[in-house]
Amino acid sequence: MTTLTKHPPAAAHKAPQRPGRGRRMAKLRDVRIALLFILPAMIGLVAFCLVPTIRGVYLSFTEYSILGEPEWIGVDNYTAIFQDELFWNAMAVTLQYVGINIGLQTVIALGLALLMHRVAKSTFVRGALLLPFFVANVVVALLWFWMLDYQLGIVNEIISWLGLPRIAFFGSEQWAIPTIAFVNVWKHMGYTALLIFAGLQAIPHHVYEVASLDGASHTRTFWSITMPLLRPVLALVMVVSVIGSFQVFDTVSITTGGGPINATRVIQMYIYQKAFGESDFGYASALSVILFVILALVAFIQMKFLKGNESDLD
Incomplete structure (x- = not known):
């Protein structure tokens, strides 16, 4: 009697597919x-x-x-730069501009962000704050150059009408850099305020409710809750603003061209004049490399001390 052997289905002979291979x-x-x-x-x-x-x-x-x-020529350009009085003057002027610009812009933008967060709930009002940011830098510079003109500018007309002496905003060594800083603050404060406003939106509302139940005042809440939780966003804003401030060029080029004398010859203006005014591209490239290293160090120090990659919400 023949015994029939049952063979397993063909599928049973196939090796099972590893589950991780498909992924x-x-x-x-x-x-x-x-x-x-x-x-x-x-x-x-x-x-x-x-x-x-x-x-x-x-x-x-x-x-x-x-x-x-x-x-x-090796490091001759770098050796010459550190002995160049115009370079050090340009760095001093740039640092003066950065200090004024960052100080005003950060304080005003923080105030606007708080107003948008607590008072101005209208989308139209919030959008209107961004309008200057969308205007080209050249247009903004020309607009304020005409408005602040010593003879025909509307601002000096108002000052004269009030019985005060006219001010050479762009023609005075004392006023030129603060005026340029003010122009750029007016243009960028809305964008900076929007970034800070986004950070305010990310702070949980229940944190403020607990502080209110504990009897904390608005001032105490701002310094003990809002500012610490806003630190990562403020660090980002500071890094972006400082890098942008060191690279200011178009406003200076349109309004003063680096004058009067060297009062507004910022580092970017000096690089441009060396490269395209004197055709010394090697020296201008060395200046650019030094500026790059400075910006990298400034960004690293800011992120390190402001702890921009950490959050108190964790």
Whole structure:
């Protein structure tokens, strides 16, 4: 009598598929798709940022004008910079501008953000605060240059009508840098206030309720709750604002051109004049590298001491 042997189905002979393999394949597909979308931005970053940066660092060690080939001179440009009185004057002027601009902009923007958070609930009012930010820097500079003109400006007309002496806002060594700082504060305070307002929105409301139940005043609540919880956003705002302030150029170029004398010759203006005014691209590249290092150090110090990567909400 023949015994029939039952064979298991063919599927039973297949090795069981590892459960993690499918997930890895799906992640690999997601990475490929993500890289495909990132590729155009990466090409632009390499072509317009990375390559010019590397070339700029190379040119900083050369003597180069646009009419000839770069000639390697080592660190001579950097040695000359530290003995250049105009460089130190430009740094002093830039630091003066940064101090005025950051101080005013941060305080005003914080006040506007608190008003938007507690008083101005209208979207129209909040949007109106951003309007100056969307106006081109050149237009803003020209507008205020005309308004603050010594002879025909409406501001000096009002000052004269009040019986006070006219002020040469852009023509005085004393007033030029504070005036330029004020113009840029007016333009950027709405955007800065919006960033701070977003940070205020992220603070849980129940924290304020507990403080109110404990009898904390508005001043105590602001300094003990709002400011500590707002620290990461303020750190970001400070870093962005300081970097932008060190790079001020267009307002100075339109209004004073670096004058009177050297009262508004900021570091970016000095770099521009060396490169395109004197065709000394090697020296200008060395100035740019020094400015890059300064900004990197300032950003690192700010994030380190302000603890921008930490939050008291954790």
